[in-house]
Amino acid sequence: MEHEKRVHYLDNLRSIAVIGIVPYHVFRIFDWGPYYLKLDSLTSIEIISRFLLTWYMPLFFLVAGASVVYSLRKRSTFDFFRERTLRLMIPFVLGISLLMPINGYLAYQHANNVELSFLEYLPLFLEIKSLTGYDGQFSFGHYWFLGYLAGFCLSAPFVLQNARRTTIEPIPFLLIVTVILIGTRLTLMPYPNPFNFFAFFLVGLYMYARPGFADEIYKFRNWYLGMAVFTGAIFQYVRLTMGVESFSGIYWFEVVRAVNAWLWVLALLSWGSLLLNGSGQAWTWVSRHGLWIYFFHLPIVTIFAYFLSPLVSNSYILLLAVLFFAYVFTLPLAVLALRVEMLISGRSRLPALASTHHKTASD
Secondary structure (H helix, E strand, O other), X not given: OEEEEEOHHHHHHHHHHHHHHHHHHHHOOOOOOOOOOOXXXXXXXXXXXXXXXXXXXXXXXXXXXXXXXHHHHHOOHHHHHHHHHHHHHHHHHHHHHHHHHHHHHHHHHHHHOOOOOHHHHHHHHOOOOOOOOOOOOOOOHHHHHHHHHHHHHOOHHHHHHHHHHOOOOHHHHHHHHHHHHHHHHOOOOOOOOHHHHHHXXXXXXXXXXXXXXXXXXXXXXXXXXXXXXHHHHHHHHHHHHHOOOOOOOOHHHHHHHHHHHHHHHHHHHHHHHHHOOOOOHHHHHHHHHHHXXXXXXXXXXXXXXXXXXXXXXXXXXXXXXXXXXXXXXXXXXXXXXXXXXXXXXXXXXXXXXXXXXXXEEOO
16 A cells, blocks of 8 residues: 655755754854845854855755655645745745844844934845845845745646656766756856856756655765765865855856755765664754744844944954854744644644655555
């Protein structure tokens, strides 16, 4: 008979990415690039920051695409759209309207070295400039991910119909995807590049549309890891030696970035399927609260970095302190938010942001 079996490694990899996004946004305060708050620029943190940036958002989108396959096996298209809209667009709107003004307020004071009341600042938040918000003006912040994902999901049921009929073999698939990902990088769209992330979303959908196809791709896990380390070394060497923040327009470098991101995602997925395909209370907890951890963490990081920076002179101690308080405050808020969501929805238990079950045959 047929029964539901959870693909644990997809949930667990997403959980690792959720937990890892907190230190990533702390690291951004200390790396080379522009950000809401900029303190010391530490080369060691730059290396870690760029490594995380390489794979964590592509991994998020690929796993989200994979989750669509399983979600649509147990939901109608209408129920799928309704569920994704409620789970994604409500936090998207709430985050931008309630939390990003606080983040922008601190960023504006830090960037301009001024003090003004929050009410005096609010009209400045409505000014639209670069949309990064690094100067304190309007920004989608990290909530852009939720908006993108909600938009990408609109195409998912229709793309999935085609993906299930596709009979391409693993090697041609890998080559075609590599070319597509390079092409989307060469559009030179500023971060977050919608074409590149939509491609990763669709790749996840195609990889899991046919049972067993992803497992065939993962047989080359040693090659993925080796080539990811090699191309990653090139990426880091160029950044450290050229000392340039923006490499827009340097096409060969964009090719390296695209290939490296794809290889790291493949390496993480293939090794994750081998080593992380188990369950546990900690994994389940993070998976269930992941959306709200993502929702709250960035403004909390900014708040503690802003108020602790005048008090702590050592950059590494400051980094650890901000990271500690970010977790201490983000995790309880995520618990509270999930309980409120459960209360409003009238459900006793809510699934993770993207449930990953599949049907398997059993005698």
